[in-house]
Amino acid sequence: MSELLQPFVLSLELAGITTVLLFLLAIPLVYLIYFAQSAIKPLLKAVVSMPLVLPPTVLGYYLLIILRPEGWLGKLSDQLFDLRLVFSFPGLVIGSLIFSLPFMVNPILSAIENLPASYKEAAYTLGKSRWNTLWHVFLPNVRSSVIVGLVMTFAHTIGEFGVILMIGGNIPEETRVASIAIYNEVEMLNFDNANIYATILLLFSFVVLFCVYFYQNRRVEGVI
Amino acid sequence: MMKSKPLCLSLLITLVSLFTVHSQSFAQEEAIRLAVAANLLSPMQQLKEKYESQYQNKLILIPGSSGKLTAQIMNGAPYDIFLSADMMYPNKLLKEGYGKGKVEIFTKGKLVFWSKKEIDKPLKDWLNQSHVKSVAIARPELAPYGRRARGWLQENKLWGKIKGQIIYGESIGQVNQYIRSGAVDAAFTAVSARHAPELRNRGHWMEIENSTSATECLNHGLLVLQQAKASQAGIQHFLLFLRSEDAQQLLQNFGYEKVN
Numbered sequence: 108m109s110e111l112l113q114p115f116v117l118s119l120e121l122a123g124i125t126t127v128l129l130f131l132l133a134i135p136l137v138y139l140i141y142f143a144q145s146a147i148k149p150l151l152k153a154v155v156s157m158p159l160v161l162p163p164t165v166l167g168y169y170l171l172i173i174l175r176p177e178g179w180l181g182k183l184s185d186q187l188f189d190l191r192l193v194f195s196f197p198g199l200v201i202g203s204l205i206f207s208l209p210f211m212v213n214p215i216l217s218a219i220e221n222l223p224a225s226y227k228e229a230a231y232t233l234g235k236s237r238w239n240t241l242w243h244v245f246l247p248n249v250r251s252s253v254i255v256g257l258v259m260t261f262a263h264t265i266g267e268f269g270v271i272l273m274i275g276g277n278i279p280e281e282t283r284v285a286s287i288a289i290y291n292e293v294e295m296l297n298f299d300n301a302n303i304y305a306t307i308l309l310l311f312s313f314v315v316l317f318c319v320y321f322y323q324n325r326r327v328e329g330v331i
Numbered sequence: 332m333m334k335s336k337p338l339c340l341s342l343l344i345t346l347v348s349l350f351t352v353h354s355q356s357f358a359q360e361e362a363i364r365l366a367v368a369a370n371l372l373s374p375m376q377q378l379k380e381k382y383e384s385q386y387q388n389k390l391i392l393i394p395g396s397s398g399k400l401t402a403q404i405m406n407g408a409p410y411d412i413f414l415s416a417d418m419m420y421p422n423k424l425l426k427e428g429y430g431k432g433k434v435e436i437f438t439k440g441k442l443v444f445w446s447k448k449e450i451d452k453p454l455k456d457w458l459n460q461s462h463v464k465s466v467a468i469a470r471p472e473l474a475p476y477g478r479r480a481r482g483w484l485q486e487n488k489l490w491g492k493i494k495g496q497i498i499y500g501e502s503i504g505q506v507n508q509y510i511r512s513g514a515v516d517a518a519f520t521a522v523s524a525r526h527a528p529e530l531r532n533r534g535h536w537m538e539i540e541n542s543t544s545a546t547e548c549l550n551h552g553l554l555v556l557q558q559a560k561a562s563q564a565g566i567q568h569f570l571l572f573l574r575s576e577d578a579q580q581l582l583q584n585f586g587y588e589k590v591n
Contacts, residue, residue, distance in 0.1 A: 171406065176406070176407040193408065194403065194406075276393065276395075277395070278364070278393055279393075293508055294372075294505060294507075295373075295376075295394070295504065296507060296508060296529040296530070
């Protein structure tokens with residue numbers, strides 16, 4: 108039983124770590140994009156949103172080139188920390204950070220952009236810096252979008268497949284996450300196990316989305 | 332004002348605890364990682380159960396087509412031993428400095444043909460009349476069994492005729508999955524599929540006679556990898572087990588031939 112559940116533990120670990128790291132990474136990114144000059148804003152937004160439209164295999168390919176032992180990042184990590192980045196859990200974390208980036212940044216950014224300009228003006232009038240304004244005025248006012256970003260990032264990372272297949276392979280307890288485990292069980296003709304995994308992931312996806320929409324619904328009614 | 336403080340704090344605690352959990356899972360008894368050609372997966376799973384019930388060490392099986400596993404090994408995948416479906420891939424790895432010692436032939440396989448319908452005449456003629464809409468083979472450029480299937484078809488002047496009906500599986504594992512789900516009418520696969528409990532009683536099976544040059548070289552090679560992390564003693568212990576009468580008998584139960 109524990110061996111059956113191991114891929115889920117790994118998926119939850121990966122999603123948890125990715126979500127936390129992405130939150131810490133997303134705040135400075137939101138700052139950068141929001142306060143950027145309008146000329147380069149579209150460029151920054153396009154770069155951040157790339158993983159939404161890029162085939163995961165493209166992302167996987169570039170990551171493989173960078174992370175393999177001959178690649179610049181792989182070489183660096185090998186020399187500095189004696190750490191392999193391909194076919195290892197840390198490599199999956201790097202991949203997931205890029206893969207789920209728009210799911211964290213976009214909800215927060217669009218919510219802040221939709222705040223009334225008076226918030227910003229009031230904060231500036233009271234002598235707040237940009238960073239302070241973001242941290243003390245904007246973020247508390249878009250808390251629901253932050254939570255949606257966290258939940259969607261988590262859920263999206265659970266559903267990752269193509270990137271992991273290319274840079275992680277299929278190593279039990281290291282890179283065999285739930286989505287890969289289904290693929291593996293089907294290939295091994297264990298349709299019963301594949302069915303268990305698929306059902307759990309199906310329910311998980313539905314519950315997460317239902318909660319997100321339910322929460323957003325309630326918010327809209329409560330805001331006036 | 333700063334209501335996001337508790338959020339940040341709880342996120343950090345989550346992060347630290349998750350990393351701790353993950354690093355703890357590394358501390359285990361010795362595990363040997365075997366990169367296994369997909370056709371060998373069924374017998375290897377039984378071998379794994381046998382081995383683990385007798386000894387302390389753990390075996391971790393990573394399945395895939397021989398070509399894909401070779402590419403992974405060249406990209407630094409942390410495997411200890413490579414069990415290939417041919418001799419070409421392990422020899423290539425050895426030549427390029429990814430292996431230790433030499434390539435050992437540890438068993439010999441067979442190519443088999445599967446069909447939903449009964450095969451009532453020699454396969455060559457049967458395929459020539461082509462009542463099949465789809466024939467699955469593993470990708471020839473990655474999977475040795477796919478290469479052999481293509482070789483057999485070319486040799487019998489059938490390749491041009493049924494090329495349009497061919498469905499390519501990523502590996503023998505995927506071809507077997509097509510058979511299992513009934514997605515194709517016919518398939519070329521490995522002999523182990525014929526003996527797998529999930530497939531044994533489906534459709535009709537036929538062994539491809541080993542006389543043709545395409546199917547002559549069905550030797551499966553084993554290579555201990557340069558980047559092996561498992562101890563030398565652990566690896567040698569497993570190799571002894573693999574050569575043992577017990578293990579060889581198990582492979583023969585799946586239709587493989589012993590190599591002297």
